[in-house]
Amino acid sequence: MKSSLVRQALILVALAFLPGIGQAIYFRDKVSWQSPIPASEMVTVAQARAWGANAIWVDARPDVEFEREHVPGAVPLNEDRWNELLPQFLAAWSPEKSIVVYCSSQSCNASREVARRLRDEAQLKNVFVLKGGWEEWLKKK
Protein backbone atom coordinates (compact mmCIF):
# COMPACT_ATOMS: atom_id res chain seq x y z
CA MET A 1 0.00 0.00 0.00
CA LYS A 2 2.71 2.44 1.17
CA SER A 3 5.15 1.42 -1.56
CA SER A 4 2.42 1.83 -4.16
CA LEU A 5 1.80 5.38 -2.96
CA VAL A 6 5.53 6.21 -3.13
CA ARG A 7 5.77 4.72 -6.62
CA GLN A 8 2.84 6.73 -7.87
CA ALA A 9 4.24 9.90 -6.32
CA LEU A 10 7.61 9.25 -8.00
CA ILE A 11 5.91 8.72 -11.37
CA LEU A 12 4.07 12.02 -10.98
CA VAL A 13 7.29 13.87 -10.03
CA ALA A 14 9.07 12.33 -13.04
CA LEU A 15 6.23 13.46 -15.30
CA ALA A 16 6.48 16.98 -13.87
CA PHE A 17 10.19 17.06 -14.77
CA LEU A 18 9.61 16.02 -18.40
CA PRO A 19 8.78 19.48 -19.87
CA GLY A 20 11.86 20.98 -18.17
CA ILE A 21 14.16 18.27 -19.51
CA GLY A 22 12.63 18.63 -22.99
CA GLN A 23 13.18 22.38 -22.94
CA ALA A 24 16.79 21.99 -21.80
CA ILE A 25 17.49 19.61 -24.70
CA TYR A 26 15.58 21.66 -27.29
CA PHE A 27 17.18 25.02 -26.37
CA ARG A 28 20.72 23.74 -25.71
CA ASP A 29 22.16 25.53 -28.78
CA LYS A 30 20.18 28.74 -28.47
CA VAL A 31 22.20 31.96 -28.28
CA SER A 32 22.34 33.50 -24.83
CA TRP A 33 21.50 37.21 -24.77
CA GLN A 34 24.54 37.78 -22.59
CA SER A 35 27.90 37.44 -24.33
CA PRO A 36 30.24 35.07 -22.51
CA ILE A 37 33.37 36.74 -21.20
CA PRO A 38 36.47 35.17 -19.62
CA ALA A 39 37.23 36.12 -16.02
CA SER A 40 40.58 37.57 -17.12
CA GLU A 41 38.71 40.24 -19.07
CA MET A 42 36.67 41.37 -16.06
CA VAL A 43 37.87 43.86 -13.48
CA THR A 44 36.52 44.89 -10.08
CA VAL A 45 35.89 48.49 -9.05
CA ALA A 46 38.81 48.31 -6.61
CA GLN A 47 41.23 46.97 -9.24
CA ALA A 48 40.19 49.56 -11.83
CA ARG A 49 40.45 52.37 -9.28
CA ALA A 50 43.97 51.25 -8.39
CA TRP A 51 45.04 51.92 -11.99
CA GLY A 52 44.34 55.62 -11.40
CA ALA A 53 45.31 57.80 -14.36
CA ASN A 54 46.43 54.70 -16.30
CA ALA A 55 42.80 53.73 -16.88
CA ILE A 56 40.31 55.21 -19.28
CA TRP A 57 36.68 54.67 -18.22
CA VAL A 58 34.14 54.00 -20.96
CA ASP A 59 30.40 54.40 -20.34
CA ALA A 60 28.47 51.99 -22.59
CA ARG A 61 25.03 53.03 -21.30
CA PRO A 62 22.52 55.02 -23.39
CA ASP A 63 23.16 58.78 -23.70
CA VAL A 64 20.39 59.78 -21.25
CA GLU A 65 21.90 57.67 -18.47
CA PHE A 66 25.39 59.02 -19.16
CA GLU A 67 24.08 62.58 -19.06
CA ARG A 68 22.32 61.94 -15.74
CA GLU A 69 25.49 60.77 -14.00
CA HIS A 70 28.66 58.88 -14.85
CA VAL A 71 32.06 57.90 -13.48
CA PRO A 72 34.11 61.12 -13.32
CA GLY A 73 36.21 61.45 -16.48
CA ALA A 74 34.38 58.62 -18.28
CA VAL A 75 33.97 58.80 -22.05
CA PRO A 76 30.59 57.84 -23.57
CA LEU A 77 30.72 55.02 -26.12
CA ASN A 78 27.50 53.17 -26.84
CA GLU A 79 26.30 51.20 -29.84
CA ASP A 80 23.42 53.62 -30.52
CA ARG A 81 25.97 56.15 -31.82
CA TRP A 82 29.09 54.03 -32.20
CA ASN A 83 30.35 55.71 -35.40
CA GLU A 84 29.98 59.17 -33.91
CA LEU A 85 31.39 58.40 -30.45
CA LEU A 86 34.31 56.16 -31.40
CA PRO A 87 36.50 59.01 -32.75
CA GLN A 88 35.92 60.95 -29.49
CA PHE A 89 36.95 57.91 -27.46
CA LEU A 90 40.03 57.27 -29.62
CA ALA A 91 41.09 60.89 -29.20
CA ALA A 92 41.16 60.33 -25.42
CA TRP A 93 42.76 56.88 -25.70
CA SER A 94 46.46 56.22 -25.27
CA PRO A 95 48.22 52.87 -25.87
CA GLU A 96 49.59 52.58 -22.33
CA LYS A 97 46.15 52.97 -20.73
CA SER A 98 43.82 50.15 -19.71
CA ILE A 99 40.21 50.50 -20.86
CA VAL A 100 37.43 49.87 -18.31
CA VAL A 101 33.99 49.52 -19.90
CA TYR A 102 30.84 49.61 -17.79
CA CYS A 103 27.07 49.53 -18.24
CA SER A 104 24.19 49.65 -15.76
CA SER A 105 24.56 46.46 -13.75
CA GLN A 106 25.85 42.91 -13.64
CA SER A 107 23.03 41.73 -15.90
CA CYS A 108 23.46 44.27 -18.72
CA ASN A 109 25.25 43.26 -21.88
CA ALA A 110 26.22 46.62 -23.42
CA SER A 111 29.67 46.78 -21.79
CA ARG A 112 30.52 43.29 -23.04
CA GLU A 113 29.53 44.20 -26.59
CA VAL A 114 31.44 47.51 -26.53
CA ALA A 115 34.51 45.75 -25.11
CA ARG A 116 34.26 43.06 -27.79
CA ARG A 117 34.08 45.64 -30.58
CA LEU A 118 37.05 47.57 -29.19
CA ARG A 119 39.07 44.35 -29.12
CA ASP A 120 37.92 42.79 -32.39
CA GLU A 121 37.21 45.76 -34.63
CA ALA A 122 39.57 48.47 -33.36
CA GLN A 123 42.08 45.81 -32.22
CA LEU A 124 42.81 47.53 -28.93
CA LYS A 125 44.50 45.73 -26.08
CA ASN A 126 43.87 45.83 -22.30
CA VAL A 127 40.10 46.15 -22.61
CA PHE A 128 38.21 45.11 -19.46
CA VAL A 129 34.55 44.93 -18.40
CA LEU A 130 33.69 46.33 -14.96
CA LYS A 131 32.14 43.68 -12.69
CA GLY A 132 28.72 44.85 -11.50
CA GLY A 133 28.83 47.93 -13.73
CA TRP A 134 27.57 51.35 -12.69
CA GLU A 135 25.51 49.91 -9.77
CA GLU A 136 28.65 48.42 -8.24
CA TRP A 137 30.62 51.62 -8.79
CA LEU A 138 27.90 53.56 -6.93
CA LYS A 139 28.06 51.12 -4.00
CA LYS A 140 31.84 51.55 -3.74
CA LYS A 141 31.74 55.30 -4.30
Place this chain on the structure above:
Amino acid sequence: MRTRILAFTLSIVICAAAHAELKWEQTTVELHPASTDKEAVGHFKYQNTGDKSVRFKSVHTSCGCTAAQTQKDEVPPGEKGEITATFKIGDRTGTQVKTVTVDTDDPVNATTVLTLKAVIPQELEINPTFVFWGQGEAPKPKTIVVRAGKDFSVKQLKVTSSSPDFETKVAETGKGQFKIDVQPHDTSRNMAATLTIQPEGSSKTFYAMARVTNAPAIQ
Protein backbone atom coordinates in the same frame (compact mmCIF):
# COMPACT_ATOMS: atom_id res chain seq x y z
CA MET B 1 -8.94 3.45 -2.59
CA ARG B 2 -7.40 6.29 -0.62
CA THR B 3 -4.22 5.95 -2.71
CA ARG B 4 -6.15 6.34 -5.93
CA ILE B 5 -7.95 9.41 -4.63
CA LEU B 6 -4.62 10.93 -3.61
CA ALA B 7 -3.02 10.12 -6.96
CA PHE B 8 -6.02 11.57 -8.79
CA THR B 9 -5.86 14.78 -6.69
CA LEU B 10 -2.12 15.12 -7.36
CA SER B 11 -2.70 14.66 -11.11
CA ILE B 12 -5.34 17.38 -11.08
CA VAL B 13 -2.99 19.76 -9.21
CA ILE B 14 -0.12 19.11 -11.66
CA CYS B 15 -2.40 19.46 -14.69
CA ALA B 16 -3.74 22.76 -13.33
CA ALA B 17 -0.18 23.98 -12.75
CA ALA B 18 0.74 23.19 -16.36
CA HIS B 19 -2.13 25.26 -17.71
CA ALA B 20 -1.10 28.83 -18.43
CA GLU B 21 -3.92 31.33 -18.75
CA LEU B 22 -1.95 33.69 -21.00
CA LYS B 23 -1.04 31.56 -24.00
CA TRP B 24 1.70 32.99 -26.22
CA GLU B 25 1.68 32.31 -29.95
CA GLN B 26 5.48 32.45 -29.84
CA THR B 27 7.99 33.57 -27.22
CA THR B 28 10.89 33.95 -29.69
CA VAL B 29 10.83 36.21 -32.74
CA GLU B 30 13.65 36.39 -35.28
CA LEU B 31 13.88 39.53 -37.41
CA HIS B 32 15.99 40.27 -40.48
CA PRO B 33 16.02 44.06 -40.89
CA ALA B 34 17.50 45.70 -43.99
CA SER B 35 20.96 47.26 -43.63
CA THR B 36 19.40 50.75 -43.80
CA ASP B 37 16.64 50.11 -41.21
CA LYS B 38 16.75 52.21 -38.08
CA GLU B 39 14.70 49.83 -35.94
CA ALA B 40 13.27 46.32 -35.85
CA VAL B 41 9.86 45.58 -34.35
CA GLY B 42 8.83 42.19 -32.96
CA HIS B 43 5.19 41.26 -32.24
CA PHE B 44 4.50 38.75 -29.48
CA LYS B 45 0.86 37.67 -29.71
CA TYR B 46 -1.07 36.13 -26.83
CA GLN B 47 -4.54 34.99 -25.84
CA ASN B 48 -6.05 34.64 -22.41
CA THR B 49 -7.29 31.05 -22.51
CA GLY B 50 -8.21 31.02 -18.83
CA ASP B 51 -11.45 31.94 -17.15
CA LYS B 52 -10.29 35.07 -15.32
CA SER B 53 -8.58 38.31 -16.29
CA VAL B 54 -4.79 38.56 -16.36
CA ARG B 55 -3.16 41.85 -15.39
CA PHE B 56 0.32 42.92 -16.56
CA LYS B 57 2.35 43.95 -13.51
CA SER B 58 5.53 44.96 -15.32
CA VAL B 59 7.27 44.63 -18.67
CA HIS B 60 10.99 45.27 -18.79
CA THR B 61 13.70 44.79 -21.39
CA SER B 62 17.28 43.55 -21.14
CA CYS B 63 18.69 46.58 -22.92
CA GLY B 64 18.09 50.35 -23.07
CA CYS B 65 18.03 49.88 -26.84
CA THR B 66 14.74 47.97 -26.70
CA ALA B 67 11.32 49.35 -25.74
CA ALA B 68 8.34 47.09 -25.05
CA GLN B 69 4.68 48.09 -25.07
CA THR B 70 1.54 46.31 -23.98
CA GLN B 71 -1.72 47.31 -25.68
CA LYS B 72 -3.64 47.03 -22.43
CA ASP B 73 -3.03 46.59 -18.72
CA GLU B 74 -5.59 43.84 -18.26
CA VAL B 75 -6.60 40.97 -20.56
CA PRO B 76 -10.14 39.60 -20.03
CA PRO B 77 -10.80 35.85 -20.59
CA GLY B 78 -10.76 34.87 -24.26
CA GLU B 79 -9.26 38.15 -25.41
CA LYS B 80 -6.22 38.38 -27.73
CA GLY B 81 -3.49 40.98 -27.84
CA GLU B 82 0.21 41.51 -28.40
CA ILE B 83 3.30 43.01 -26.87
CA THR B 84 5.47 44.92 -29.31
CA ALA B 85 9.21 45.10 -28.77
CA THR B 86 10.99 47.85 -30.69
CA PHE B 87 14.71 47.38 -31.01
CA LYS B 88 16.71 50.48 -31.90
CA ILE B 89 19.44 49.24 -34.25
CA GLY B 90 21.71 52.29 -34.00
CA ASP B 91 25.22 51.35 -35.10
CA ARG B 92 24.93 47.74 -33.95
CA THR B 93 26.08 44.92 -36.20
CA GLY B 94 25.67 41.14 -36.38
CA THR B 95 23.18 39.04 -34.41
CA GLN B 96 21.55 40.82 -31.49
CA VAL B 97 19.52 38.94 -28.88
CA LYS B 98 17.35 41.01 -26.53
CA THR B 99 14.79 39.84 -23.99
CA VAL B 100 11.53 41.23 -22.67
CA THR B 101 10.46 40.00 -19.23
CA VAL B 102 6.69 40.09 -18.70
CA ASP B 103 5.33 39.84 -15.13
CA THR B 104 1.62 39.17 -14.66
CA ASP B 105 -0.68 38.43 -11.73
CA ASP B 106 -1.28 34.92 -13.10
CA PRO B 107 -0.37 32.78 -10.04
CA VAL B 108 0.55 29.79 -12.19
CA ASN B 109 2.62 31.38 -14.94
CA ALA B 110 3.59 34.75 -13.50
CA THR B 111 6.72 35.47 -15.55
CA THR B 112 7.34 34.98 -19.27
CA VAL B 113 10.60 35.84 -21.01
CA LEU B 114 10.18 36.88 -24.65
CA THR B 115 13.22 36.78 -26.92
CA LEU B 116 13.81 39.12 -29.82
CA LYS B 117 16.60 38.09 -32.17
CA ALA B 118 17.64 40.59 -34.84
CA VAL B 119 20.09 39.54 -37.51
CA ILE B 120 21.58 42.80 -38.81
CA PRO B 121 23.21 42.42 -42.21
CA GLN B 122 26.80 43.57 -42.41
CA GLU B 123 27.42 45.25 -45.75
CA LEU B 124 31.15 45.78 -45.16
CA GLU B 125 33.64 44.12 -42.85
CA ILE B 126 36.46 46.51 -41.94
CA ASN B 127 39.51 45.16 -40.20
CA PRO B 128 40.87 46.93 -38.24
CA THR B 129 38.72 50.05 -37.85
CA PHE B 130 41.62 51.87 -36.19
CA VAL B 131 45.30 52.28 -37.07
CA PHE B 132 47.78 54.30 -35.06
CA TRP B 133 51.42 55.32 -34.88
CA GLY B 134 53.46 56.26 -31.83
CA GLN B 135 55.14 59.61 -31.77
CA GLY B 136 58.44 59.40 -33.63
CA GLU B 137 57.58 56.04 -35.22
CA ALA B 138 58.50 55.66 -38.90
CA PRO B 139 55.51 56.98 -40.90
CA LYS B 140 55.08 53.77 -42.87
CA PRO B 141 51.67 52.91 -44.32
CA LYS B 142 49.35 50.64 -42.33
CA THR B 143 46.68 48.55 -43.99
CA ILE B 144 42.96 48.31 -43.40
CA VAL B 145 41.26 45.37 -45.12
CA VAL B 146 37.71 45.88 -46.35
CA ARG B 147 35.54 43.07 -47.66
CA ALA B 148 31.93 42.83 -48.74
CA GLY B 149 29.69 41.10 -46.22
CA LYS B 150 27.66 37.97 -46.90
CA ASP B 151 24.99 38.60 -49.58
CA PHE B 152 26.60 41.91 -50.61
CA SER B 153 28.92 42.83 -53.45
CA VAL B 154 31.16 45.88 -53.68
CA LYS B 155 32.68 46.97 -56.97
CA GLN B 156 34.35 50.18 -55.89
CA LEU B 157 35.26 52.00 -52.70
CA LYS B 158 35.75 55.69 -52.17
CA VAL B 159 37.84 56.64 -49.15
CA THR B 160 38.30 60.19 -47.89
CA SER B 161 40.35 61.41 -44.93
CA SER B 162 39.04 64.21 -42.71
CA SER B 163 42.61 65.47 -42.31
CA PRO B 164 45.26 66.26 -44.95
CA ASP B 165 47.81 64.88 -42.45
CA PHE B 166 46.90 61.34 -43.55
CA GLU B 167 46.99 59.94 -47.05
CA THR B 168 44.94 56.97 -48.20
CA LYS B 169 45.35 54.61 -51.16
CA VAL B 170 42.68 52.06 -52.11
CA ALA B 171 43.51 48.90 -54.05
CA GLU B 172 41.19 46.05 -55.01
CA THR B 173 42.60 42.67 -54.04
CA GLY B 174 39.84 40.59 -55.68
CA LYS B 175 36.62 38.83 -54.69
CA GLY B 176 35.02 41.97 -53.30
CA GLN B 177 38.01 42.65 -51.09
CA PHE B 178 39.99 45.89 -50.89
CA LYS B 179 42.97 47.19 -48.95
CA ILE B 180 43.31 50.75 -47.79
CA ASP B 181 46.86 51.89 -47.08
CA VAL B 182 46.88 54.74 -44.60
CA GLN B 183 50.00 56.85 -44.10
CA PRO B 184 50.65 59.91 -41.94
CA HIS B 185 52.86 62.62 -43.41
CA ASP B 186 54.88 62.70 -40.21
CA THR B 187 54.62 61.34 -36.68
CA SER B 188 56.18 64.20 -34.76
CA ARG B 189 52.90 65.39 -33.21
CA ASN B 190 49.56 64.12 -31.95
CA MET B 191 47.00 64.09 -34.81
CA ALA B 192 43.96 62.15 -35.94
CA ALA B 193 41.67 61.61 -38.91
CA THR B 194 38.35 59.95 -39.59
CA LEU B 195 38.39 57.94 -42.78
CA THR B 196 35.04 57.86 -44.56
CA ILE B 197 34.53 54.67 -46.56
CA GLN B 198 31.78 54.79 -49.16
CA PRO B 199 30.98 51.68 -51.23
CA GLU B 200 29.76 52.51 -54.74
CA GLY B 201 25.99 52.34 -55.04
CA SER B 202 25.39 52.13 -51.29
CA SER B 203 23.52 54.68 -49.20
CA LYS B 204 25.43 53.63 -46.11
CA THR B 205 28.70 55.21 -45.01
CA PHE B 206 31.36 53.41 -43.00
CA TYR B 207 34.19 54.76 -40.90
CA ALA B 208 37.71 53.96 -39.78
CA MET B 209 40.10 56.03 -37.69
CA ALA B 210 43.78 56.89 -37.93
CA ARG B 211 45.84 58.57 -35.25
CA VAL B 212 49.36 59.52 -34.22
CA THR B 213 49.45 59.21 -30.42
CA ASN B 214 51.70 61.09 -28.05
CA ALA B 215 53.03 57.80 -26.67
CA PRO B 216 55.37 55.23 -28.23
CA ALA B 217 53.42 52.67 -30.29
CA ILE B 218 53.00 49.16 -28.85
CA GLN B 219 50.96 47.83 -31.76
